[in-house]
Amino acid sequence: MAVPSIRRDDYGFFGPGSPSWKxxxxxxxxxxxxxxxxxxHFDPFLxxxxxxxxxxxxDPYGRLDRTLAYFLTVAVADGRTAVEASDVLMRVHARAKGIEPITGARYSANNPDSQLWIHVTGWHxxxxxxxxxxxxxxxxxEEARFWAEARIAAELQTCRPADVPASRDEVRDYFATVRARLCTSERADRAMRxxxxxxxxKGVRLWAGSRLLAPAAIATLPKWMRRLGRFDQxxxxxxxxxxxxxxxxxxxSVRNFGPAVAVARYIAxxxxxxxxxxLRADPPAQRRTVTPAEVRERLPVRA
Incomplete structure (x- = not known):
């Protein structure tokens, strides 16, 4: 998919030099x-x-690639592009409803608690x-600014931005708070593996790419998560x-991330x-950052 321009209007929510861009x-x-x-997948509803x-x-290529592209778009695109991408994702999630088989309770992909778990684990x-x-x-x-920016990005989801941790200590507190309700199941185990x-x-690219990244991803996880997911190493x-x-x-990372773009084209x-x-974007029409609320005020009202 060609992306002709992702910063037509402004620098988005964070701008050059921001920790989120980096x-x-x-x-x-x-x-x-x-x-x-x-x-x-530790959230049973998700x-x-x-x-x-x-x-x-x-559709593993499409599903995973679009999700990562969404996160990157929110971080680096102009406000209009980010908000429009968020609106599309929320409409897709709105259709993901059903019964969670462990508890028998109804689930929705747009549930604020589940959205908070996605957001915190993604940014962390x-x-x-x-x-x-x-x-x-x-x-x-920079770290304080990174978590402040994570709260801004949360305005594009259904969770309350104030619930997003504002520091490393608050991230630890959040994990400690939700740990008791995290679990695995046969379907969760299948998905994680x-x-x-x-x-x-599913293709050599995903087969090789997942195995190349997996040991590095697992190495960053605390032991209790590895034991819970049964994928320790x-x-x-x-x-x-x-x-x-x-x-x-x-x-x-050399040559302005040229090799990274080439590898990403192969995997995602x-x-x-x-x-x-x-990386190639020209300066936007307005060389400033914006807020999600400001962007939504400018967008046409959807019927």
Whole structure:
């Protein structure tokens, strides 16, 4: 999919020099994304929604690629493009409703608690992998700004932005709070293993790409999550994967991320086009950032 321009109007919600631009546009976001979509299945309602829709099984390239492209679009595109992408995603999620088989309760992919879990694990995962395998930890000022920007991005979802953690300590508190209601099931286990180690019959690209990223993604997870998901790996693998992943990320980051775009086109082509459009974008019509509320005021009212 060609993306001719993603910054026609403005610099979007964060702008040049923002930690969100740095973290989400880094090659490490591929590892962080795999980490996040695996963790998504610890929420039984999201696991049910994914299983019932079966999108990751019938169209794994499209389903995963579009999701990562959405996150990247929100981070780096102009406000209008980001809001319109969000509106499309919310309409798709609105159709994902059903009965969660463990509890017998109804689920909705747009449920605010589930949306918060997706949002926090997504933003935390890309930051964690950026720190472990990329340039390293953000400064204290940048980290505070990163979580402030995560709250702004949450305005495009159904969760309350005020519920998004505002610091590393608040992220830990959030995980401690929700841990008691996280679980796995036969369908969740199937999905997590599928995402970590995609079968070869889904194509060599996904088969090879998932296995290349999986050890690095798992190495960033705490032991309790690995035990819960039953996908732990030896400490020796954890130790070996760090220098290997760092070397790969460094190689992908040269020449203005040219190698990263090439690899992304092989694994996630829509995401690659968003990244390429971001890297080559000319200055927008208005060289300033905007808020989601400001953008929504300008958009035509949908009948």
């Amino acid at each position: 973290v989400w546009a880094s090659p490490t976001s591929l590892i962080g994304f795999q980490r996040a979509v695996v963790l998504e 696991a049910a929604a994914v299983a019932d829709s079966a999108g990751i099984y019938t 995962s890309v930051l964690k992998c950026y720190e472990r395998y990329g340039p390293g930890p953000l400064s204290a000022t 599928y995402l970590l180690f995609t079968p070869r019959d 030896p400490a020796a693998v954890d130790a070996a994967v760090v220098p290997a992943a760092r070397a790969l990320v460094k190689a992908l 082509p829509t995401t690659a086009e968003v990244l390429a459009a971001h």
